[in-house]
Amino acid sequence: MKKLNSLILAGVLAGLLVFIPLGGCSEKEEAPIGVAVEFNAHAACAYIARDKGWFEEEGLKLTAYESYVTGTALAAALARGDIEVAYICLVPAINAYVNARVPIKIIAGMHKYGYGLVVNPDKIKNVRDLEKPDIRIGCVQEGGAVDVILHKTIDKYHLDKNKVLNNVQRMNPPKQVLAIKMGQLDAAFLPEHWATMTEELGFKMLLTSQDIWPEMQGSILVVKADLIRDHPEIVQKLVKVSQRATDWANHHPNEAAEVMARQLQATDEEIFPAETREIAAKLEITPEVLLRSMARLEYSTAIDPKVVQETIDYIAELGYIKERIRTEDILDLRYLRNE
Amino acid sequence: MNKLKPGWGILPIAIFLALWEIVARLGLIPGHFFFPPFSAVVQEFYRLVANGVLGHNFLSSLIRVLIGFCAGSIAGLAVGIVMGWKDIINRALHPIVSLLYPIPALGWLPLLMLWIGINEMLPITLIFICSFFPVLYNTITGIRNVDKDYIQVARTLGASDIKILATVVLPLALPNIFTGLRLEAGMAWRVIIAAEMVAIPTGIGALLMKAESLIRIDIIIVCLIVLSVMCLSFEKFFEYLEAKLTTKWR
Amino acid sequence: MPSIELRNICKYVCRDVNLKISDKELLVLLGPNGAGKTTLLNIIAGLTEYGGSVLFDGVPVDKVPASKREVGYLFQDLVLFPHLDVAANIAYGLRVKKQPESEVEARVHELLQIMKIKHLSSRYPKHLSGGEKQRVALARALALSPKVLLLDEPLNSLDVQTSKYLRMELKQLQKELGITTIYVTHDLTEAEEIADRIAIIQHGCMEQVGSPGEVFFYPQNERVSDFIGAPNILNCDYCHSLGQGLLEVNCGGLPIVIPDDGNTVQRIALFPRDIYISETKPPGPEVNRFKGTITSIKSADDAVRLEVMVESKKLLAEMPHHIFEDMDLAVGKEVFLILKLRRIRAY
Numbered sequence: 001m002k003k004l005n006s007l008i009l010a011g012v013l014a015g016l017l018v019f020i021p022l023g024g025c026s027e028k029e030e031a032p033i034g035v036a037v038e039f040n041a042h043a044a045c046a047y048i049a050r051d052k053g054w055f056e057e058e059g060l061k062l063t064a065y066e067s068y069v070t071g072t073a074l075a076a077a078l079a080r081g082d083i084e085v086a087y088i089c090l091v092p093a094i095n096a097y098v099n100a101r102v103p104i105k106i107i108a109g110m111h112k113y114g115y116g117l118v119v120n121p122d123k124i125k126n127v128r129d130l131e132k133p134d135i136r137i138g139c140v141q142e143g144g145a146v147d148v149i150l151h152k153t154i155d156k157y158h159l160d161k162n163k164v165l166n167n168v169q170r171m172n173p174p175k176q177v178l179a180i181k182m183g184q185l186d187a188a189f190l191p192e193h194w195a196t197m198t199e200e201l202g203f204k205m206l207l208t209s210q211d212i213w214p215e216m217q218g219s220i221l222v223v224k225a226d227l228i229r230d231h232p233e234i235v236q237k238l239v240k241v242s243q244r245a246t247d248w249a250n251h252h253p254n255e256a257a258e259v260m261a262r263q264l265q266a267t268d269e270e271i272f273p274a275e276t277r278e279i280a281a282k283l284e285i286t287p288e289v290l291l292r293s294m295a296r297l298e299y300s301t302a303i304d305p306k307v308v309q310e311t312i313d314y315i316a317e318l319g320y321i322k323e324r325i326r327t328e329d330i331l332d333l334r335y336l337r338n339e
Numbered sequence: 340m341n342k343l344k345p346g347w348g349i350l351p352i353a354i355f356l357a358l359w360e361i362v363a364r365l366g367l368i369p370g371h372f373f374f375p376p377f378s379a380v381v382q383e384f385y386r387l388v389a390n391g392v393l394g395h396n397f398l399s400s401l402i403r404v405l406i407g408f409c410a411g412s413i414a415g416l417a418v419g420i421v422m423g424w425k426d427i428i429n430r431a432l433h434p435i436v437s438l439l440y441p442i443p444a445l446g447w448l449p450l451l452m453l454w455i456g457i458n459e460m461l462p463i464t465l466i467f468i469c470s471f472f473p474v475l476y477n478t479i480t481g482i483r484n485v486d487k488d489y490i491q492v493a494r495t496l497g498a499s500d501i502k503i504l505a506t507v508v509l510p511l512a513l514p515n516i517f518t519g520l521r522l523e524a525g526m527a528w529r530v531i532i533a534a535e536m537v538a539i540p541t542g543i544g545a546l547l548m549k550a551e552s553l554i555r556i557d558i559i560i561v562c563l564i565v566l567s568v569m570c571l572s573f574e575k576f577f578e579y580l581e582a583k584l585t586t587k588w589r
Numbered sequence: 590m591p592s593i594e595l596r597n598i599c600k601y602v603c604r605d606v607n608l609k610i611s612d613k614e615l616l617v618l619l620g621p622n623g624a625g626k627t628t629l630l631n632i633i634a635g636l637t638e639y640g641g642s643v644l645f646d647g648v649p650v651d652k653v654p655a656s657k658r659e660v661g662y663l664f665q666d667l668v669l670f671p672h673l674d675v676a677a678n679i680a681y682g683l684r685v686k687k688q689p690e691s692e693v694e695a696r697v698h699e700l701l702q703i704m705k706i707k708h709l710s711s712r713y714p715k716h717l718s719g720g721e722k723q724r725v726a727l728a729r730a731l732a733l734s735p736k737v738l739l740l741d742e743p744l745n746s747l748d749v750q751t752s753k754y755l756r757m758e759l760k761q762l763q764k765e766l767g768i769t770t771i772y773v774t775h776d777l778t779e780a781e782e783i784a785d786r787i788a789i790i791q792h793g794c795m796e797q798v799g800s801p802g803e804v805f806f807y808p809q810n811e812r813v814s815d816f817i818g819a820p821n822i823l824n825c826d827y828c829h830s831l832g833q834g835l836l837e838v839n840c841g842g843l844p845i846v847i848p849d850d851g852n853t854v855q856r857i858a859l860f861p862r863d864i865y866i867s868e869t870k871p872p873g874p875e876v877n878r879f880k881g882t883i884t885s886i887k888s889a890d891d892a893v894r895l896e897v898m899v900e901s902k903k904l905l906a907e908m909p910h911h912i913f914e915d916m917d918l919a920v921g922k923e924v925f926l927i928l929k930l931r932r933i934r935a936y
Binding site for chain 2: 170
């Protein structure tokens with residue numbers, strides 16, 4: 001028995017010695033990448049590039065293309081190591097970098113703005129009504145970009161922080177839309193396209209992120225530092241594809257809206273729980289809605305380090321990150337500047 | 340074999356904490372799991388206590404647990420006494436109880452979210468349910484397990500049914516009742532966390548969600564430690580109470 | 590204290606049971622397990638429904654609930670309340686009746702003295718010995734000064750010494766208090782020692798009621814005789830004192846020496862197990878030794894029973910199997926019988 005065990009162990013070790021170098025070699029040649037996006041209009045360039053097959057055109061091999069309902073969920077996936085490339089809101093990316101020490105770099109922007117405060121016009125006439133005790137406000141969990149918008153709103157309009165925060169119910173955007181449909185929320189801070197969707201349900205856009213934070217950076221493109229180190233060519237290609245898709249979306253808004261409608265509607269059933277599928281089916285994500293929604297964003301790969309630092313400072317103040325980092329630590333715009 | 344000195348119980352914990360600190364500091368946990376050292380968790384604990392965040396959330400959870408648990412236990416006790424004592428009522432209600440009892444407390448959550456909505460009553464109601472059924476069951480069992488001879492003796496000594504229930508049956512059923520209370524005291528804390536994780540703005544569960552969303556594993560661990568301590572404390576409390584009331588004669 | 594009468598009692602195994610117990614009497618209800626003894630006690634206490642009637646002093650108490658019948662009941666397993674200490678157990682009935690606390694304490698104190706268990710008053714039942722528990726249970730049963738006392742095999746879990754001692758104490762106490770008492774047991778010796786009268790019950794039927802001597806020496810039927818151990822009963826023709834505490838009686842030609850208690854003897858009885866058989870002539874004085882012939886041998890589970898004809902008298906002897914197997918006994922063989930002097934009972 002002892003002899004057999006020794007033989008088996010030797011065989012396993014030999015196998016490892018053979019296969020590990022081989023595995024390393026094949027990684028260098030093919031370099032597949034896992035991509036994750038947020039399930040909303042922010043990730044338009046990614047959805048468009050996928051729809052048009054531009055990733056494959058550039059020779060990029062996608063092992064996975066996953067969508068997450070919130071930036072924070074995506075950030076957790078980044079922290080777990082499931083993916084190498086993410087189209088994600090700035091704030092959760094910074095959280096992942098600082099709090100979970102995920103080794104990522106921001107290589108390009110995706111859009112500015114793209115968030116809003118929608119309200120029931122019968123119950124809320126102005127932003128100060130958010131303080132009323134019977135008002136129910138929806139918002140994503142702390143750590144999300146929309147939560148930062150919420151705090152910015154409180155700061156800018158000098159609202160009573162405790163009163164407003166007491167009214168907040170934390171839930172992800174599709175749940176908020178459902179809750180609005182069922183009359184369980186009076187206001188909601190939402191990312192696009194969800195914010196514009198609520199207009200179909202009778203809500204009104206009270207404030208957009210342009211009103212609240214004029215220079216706000218929306219989503220960005222991040223990659224794992226290892227990818228930059230081992231496959232800079234892939235990183236370059238990613239920036240190229242994103243730029244191409246962004247330009248196309250800006251020049252073909254109607255077609256872009258159609259592509260988004262198709263992409264977002266297709267995965268609808270996976271997002272909504274079964275019992276709300278009927279309701280969800282009634283919430284059509286039509287090209288018209290997306291056109292209106294996408295018009296509220298400014299799609300651009302440009303990214304201002306100053307704005308990024310402002311964001312870092314602000315969320316450090318909010319206590320989301322334990323330490324203030326410098327933008328140089330997290331930004332790597334070499335590939336963007338090469339364009 | 341000599342009994343180990345009381346201090347020896349701390350030793351495994353001390354070793355565990357030391358290992359944790361070493362492993363985390365040396366980054367021995369594979370790849371992507373960011374794992375803060377124990378000292379970072381302790382630091383964060385003090386910070387959360389100092390800025391009042393932990394205290395405020397803990398108090399919210401505590402109040403909900405106390406209200407839900409007390410209400411559920413009292414109701415369970417009351418119904419359990421009636422069902423345990425009166426056979427006809429037991430036979431009438433037992434089938435319904437048997438159907439409802441196995442439903443895990445968290446299974447009620449989606450229904451309660453629709454019926455009650457997301458407010459203070461949601462976690463309290465969930466704790467109520469989670470406490471009610473086990474206490475009910477254990478009360479019924481405790482009462483029905485009391486040897487009928489004790490009841491007969493009390494009758495010959497002139498006691499009425501109510502008197503027998505109060506002075507003989509209930510005291511003898513206490514061990515069973517305490518078992519129910521002890522189990523559910525800890526369970527209540529496990530359930531409240533889950534209830535608070537569903538869009539409730541305050542409480543340890545809400546703090547956990549916030550920490551998860553911010554990928555603050557140190558805060559998550561602080562919350563888990565608080566949870567563990569509270570579960571244990573509540574269970575120990577009932578253990579102590581049971582010992583005080585029943586050790587003399589059991 | 591009332592007399593008790595049971596009329597046509599029907600419950601479980603008991604069918605048409607009739608029984609009268611006199612005022613202040615200690616009646617022993619004797620019978621094997623499952624005979625219906627405890628059932629009858631429960632009926633008298635009012636703890637179970639029944640057919641027929643129970644009367645105290647000629648007044649039916651069938652509609653009176655158990656809590657109001659003023660019956661003190663000492664249960665078979667004593668059933669002390671485990672969550673109450675000794676004093677609280679004894680005081681239970683008094684507190685139920687809402688007696689003033691000072692009176693309760695006084696009564697408890699009195700009973701602790703009577704039962705000689707004052708040192709146990711704050712102990713819990715789990716820390717009591719069998720004998721101590723029995724005293725506490727009795728004190729509790731007597732606390733409310735009941736009119737009737739029911740004792741259900743109260744000594745069966747005790748060792749022989751303690752049982753014997755407590756038995757006599759019980760008898761004495763009953764006489765002092767003058768409470769009409771029914772004592773249940775399956776032990777004949779116990780019954781004989783304490784009963785004023787014995788009622789033998791088997792399979793729910795009252796077989797015989799009488800004084801211990803009557804029941805033992807004049808069993809009404811074979812069932813009673815078998816139950817009491819099928820003793821050899823011999824009529825005595827005459828007796829004369831031998832001095833030194835001995836009496837010689839003549840039972841149909843058999844001169845038998847028995848202890849002399851000063852009374853005239855009409856009958857003697859001796860259990861089969863107290864008759865020894867020897868194949869050879871036993872040594873020692875020729876007292877209570879007889880020659881006889883084995884007329885039948887019956888093997889039972891517990892022993893071998895041999896019928897031996899001595900003179901014209903048939904005597905039943907009994908021996909364990911292993912003793913029988915070591916001997917060479919057969920029907921028709923001549924053997925010697927030794928009657929144990931001290932085990933012979935006289936009536």
